[in-house]
Amino acid sequence: MNFKSTIGLEVHFELKTKSKIFSPSPVxxxxDPNTATNVIDWGYPGVLPMVNKDVYRLGIMVALATHAHILPQTHFDRKNYFYPDNPKAYQITQFFQPLARDGYVEVEVHGKKKRIGIHEMHIEEDAGKNTHGTNGFSYVDLNRQGVPLLEVVSEPDMSDPDEAYAYLEKLRKIVQFTGASDVKMEEGSMRVDTNISIRPAGQEKLGTKVEMKNLNSFEHVRQSLAYEEKRQQQVLLSGGRVQMSTRRFDENTGKTYLERVKEGASDYRYFPEPDIPPYKIKQSWVDEIAKTLPESPMDRRKRYIDEYGLKPVDADVLLQTKESSDFFDSTVKAGGDPVLAANWLNTQVNGYLNDHRLELADVKLTPEHLAAMIKLIKDGTISSKIAKKVFAETIANGTDPKQYVEAKGMVQLSDVSVLGPMVTKVVDDNPQSVEDFKNGKDRAIGYLVGQIMKQTRGKANPKLVNKLLNEELNKR
Amino acid sequence: MKLTREDIAHIATLSRLSFDDKELDKFTKQMGEIIDMANQLQAVDTEGVPATTQVVDRDTVFREDQPEKWQTRSEMMQNVPDSSNGFIKVPVIIDKDDND
Known part of the structure; x- marks a missing residue:
C-alpha cells in the first residue's frame, strides 16, 4: 500500500527587540538568572502590561516578506496553563485575531518549485527556562519570560521531509534578511515544532497527526519526520491506529518516543486578554514599514548574478547570512569590484573568520577598507601576493590599506626602466634556465620570476616580469 | 450549563490541584452556584449589540522599545518560597507542552 504524508510546521522566532513584549525588562x-525580569513579567497584582511597538513593527516586516495579509484589527488572548516557567499561569498570545494570515513561501525541491502556504502568524510572549535537577527540584530562570516571539504556522502543505527542510531553510533566510530575528537554532531564537500524519493514497480524509516539539536542527526535523513516516506506516499496515500524541525525537538513536497523549485545545481555556486593548493596524503604518524592508535574499541573488556577473555558487555563499550580504553590498557601494569582492569575502574573509571562530561583526575589517584594497589590486598598485599581507593587517588591526601600503613601501614595482635591466641580468646569470626554456621547460621561467621577486622583496609586478622575461628569453 | 463532578476534577488536574471526594462534591456545588450567578447575565437582551472583547474606549496603545531596569534580583526574590544560586527552586514537573 502507498501512503501520503501531510506535514505542517510551527516555527517560533524571537523578535529582535531591546525590551520585552509587555514590560521594559531588557532582553x-x-x-545571570533572574536579573532581567520584573513585576510585569511575573504577573504581580496591579501591574499593567503594555505592548512594545517594535514587536508589531518586526512582525509586520515578516508578514510583508512572506506575502501575508495583515489583519486590520488584532487583539491578545490568554492561554491558561500551570507550569513554573510562567508565574502568571497564562501566556499572552493572539489566538482569535492574529497579526497576519494567508502568506506563502516558495521553495524548490527535487527540481520543482512549490508554494508552501502560511496559515497565520501571531505574536506572543516566551516563557522562562527550567533546568531539571536530579534531586527532585527544578530551577527556574525568568529572564526569557516575556521575550517577544513570532509564531509562524504553516499550512499542512508539505508532503515529504525534504519539503519541510526546504521550507525551514527558506523561511529562516527570509526572516533573517528582514532583520526581525537572529534565527539561531543553537541559541533558541528559532525553534521548530512539526506535525505529521499519513494516509493511504487515494483516501481524502487526513490521518491522525503526531506532534514533535523542540527539534534543535533542520537535520533533526528531516530525520524525525522520515522516522515518523515509516513508523506510522508500520502501525497502519499491522492493522493498528495512530494515536494523537506528542513524541520526542532522540538524536542519538534517530527514533521518536511517545511523550504523552495530547490534550485538547480547549484545555487551554483561551479568552480575550482584558488588560490589553485591541490593536488597529493602519495601512499607512504598514506602508511606512514596507519602505524600510531590506531587499529580499531572492532579489539580492538575482542582482548578484545578473548585474554583477557572480557565479550562482558565490552568490549563495554571500547570501548565507544577511551580515555577509550586507558587507558585500557595502563593499561594492564603496567602489570595490563585485567579482573580486565576492572572491575575497568568500575565501580570505571566511577563512579568517573560521580560523579565529569569529563573526563578521567581531573583526575590524570594514567594507570601505576591503573596497580600497581591491582598488589597489585592480589598478596594479599591489600584487595579489602583497594584498594577502595587507589583508592580514587590515582585518587584524583595522589599518587603512592605502596608508599601510604607502607606509610600508609595498607599492608594486611596475616600472620597466627598473625591471628591464634586472630581467636582462637575471637571464645573463642563469644560462641553464635559458637552455631549459629553449627545451620547452616552462618551469624555467618560474624560477627566474622567483629570482626577480627575491631581489625586489616581492614587490615586482608578476605579470609584467613574466612578460619581460618571455621577451628576453625569446631574444636569446 | 450544568457543571459535573468530572468537570471539577478535570479543572483541578489542569490547575495542578488534587481534591478528595468530599472536596469534589463541595466544589462542584459551589462552582455550580457561581456559574448560575453569572448566568443571570443571559437575561439581558443583547439583540443588536455587537460582540466585544473590550470595554475601554481606547486601542493601539504602544510603548516605545526602551529597556529599563526596574527590580533587582533580590527584590524579585523576596516573595519566592525557595531559591538557589539566583534560580527559583520548585518541585520537578516535567509533563508539559513546553517550548524550551
Whole structure:
C-alpha cells in the first residue's frame, strides 16, 4: 500500500527587540538568572502590561516578506496553563485575531518549485527556562519570560521531509534578511515544532497527526519526520491506529518516543486578554514599514548574478547570512569590484573568520577598507601576493590599506626602466634556465620570476616580469 | 450549563490541584452556584449589540522599545518560597507542552 504524508510546521522566532513584549525588562542572552525580569513579567497584582511597538513593527516586516495579509484589527488572548516557567499561569498570545494570515513561501525541491502556504502568524510572549535537577527540584530562570516571539504556522502543505527542510531553510533566510530575528537554532531564537500524519493514497480524509516539539536542527526535523513516516506506516499496515500524541525525537538513536497523549485545545481555556486593548493596524503604518524592508535574499541573488556577473555558487555563499550580504553590498557601494569582492569575502574573509571562530561583526575589517584594497589590486598598485599581507593587517588591526601600503613601501614595482635591466641580468646569470626554456621547460621561467621577486622583496609586478622575461628569453 | 463532578476534577488536574471526594462534591456545588450567578447575565437582551472583547474606549496603545531596569534580583526574590544560586527552586514537573 502507498501512503501520503501531510506535514505542517510551527516555527517560533524571537523578535529582535531591546525590551520585552509587555514590560521594559531588557532582553538579554546569557545574563545571570533572574536579573532581567520584573513585576510585569511575573504577573504581580496591579501591574499593567503594555505592548512594545517594535514587536508589531518586526512582525509586520515578516508578514510583508512572506506575502501575508495583515489583519486590520488584532487583539491578545490568554492561554491558561500551570507550569513554573510562567508565574502568571497564562501566556499572552493572539489566538482569535492574529497579526497576519494567508502568506506563502516558495521553495524548490527535487527540481520543482512549490508554494508552501502560511496559515497565520501571531505574536506572543516566551516563557522562562527550567533546568531539571536530579534531586527532585527544578530551577527556574525568568529572564526569557516575556521575550517577544513570532509564531509562524504553516499550512499542512508539505508532503515529504525534504519539503519541510526546504521550507525551514527558506523561511529562516527570509526572516533573517528582514532583520526581525537572529534565527539561531543553537541559541533558541528559532525553534521548530512539526506535525505529521499519513494516509493511504487515494483516501481524502487526513490521518491522525503526531506532534514533535523542540527539534534543535533542520537535520533533526528531516530525520524525525522520515522516522515518523515509516513508523506510522508500520502501525497502519499491522492493522493498528495512530494515536494523537506528542513524541520526542532522540538524536542519538534517530527514533521518536511517545511523550504523552495530547490534550485538547480547549484545555487551554483561551479568552480575550482584558488588560490589553485591541490593536488597529493602519495601512499607512504598514506602508511606512514596507519602505524600510531590506531587499529580499531572492532579489539580492538575482542582482548578484545578473548585474554583477557572480557565479550562482558565490552568490549563495554571500547570501548565507544577511551580515555577509550586507558587507558585500557595502563593499561594492564603496567602489570595490563585485567579482573580486565576492572572491575575497568568500575565501580570505571566511577563512579568517573560521580560523579565529569569529563573526563578521567581531573583526575590524570594514567594507570601505576591503573596497580600497581591491582598488589597489585592480589598478596594479599591489600584487595579489602583497594584498594577502595587507589583508592580514587590515582585518587584524583595522589599518587603512592605502596608508599601510604607502607606509610600508609595498607599492608594486611596475616600472620597466627598473625591471628591464634586472630581467636582462637575471637571464645573463642563469644560462641553464635559458637552455631549459629553449627545451620547452616552462618551469624555467618560474624560477627566474622567483629570482626577480627575491631581489625586489616581492614587490615586482608578476605579470609584467613574466612578460619581460618571455621577451628576453625569446631574444636569446 | 450544568457543571459535573468530572468537570471539577478535570479543572483541578489542569490547575495542578488534587481534591478528595468530599472536596469534589463541595466544589462542584459551589462552582455550580457561581456559574448560575453569572448566568443571570443571559437575561439581558443583547439583540443588536455587537460582540466585544473590550470595554475601554481606547486601542493601539504602544510603548516605545526602551529597556529599563526596574527590580533587582533580590527584590524579585523576596516573595519566592525557595531559591538557589539566583534560580527559583520548585518541585520537578516535567509533563508539559513546553517550548524550551
Amino acid at each position: 538579554t542572552y546569557g545574563a
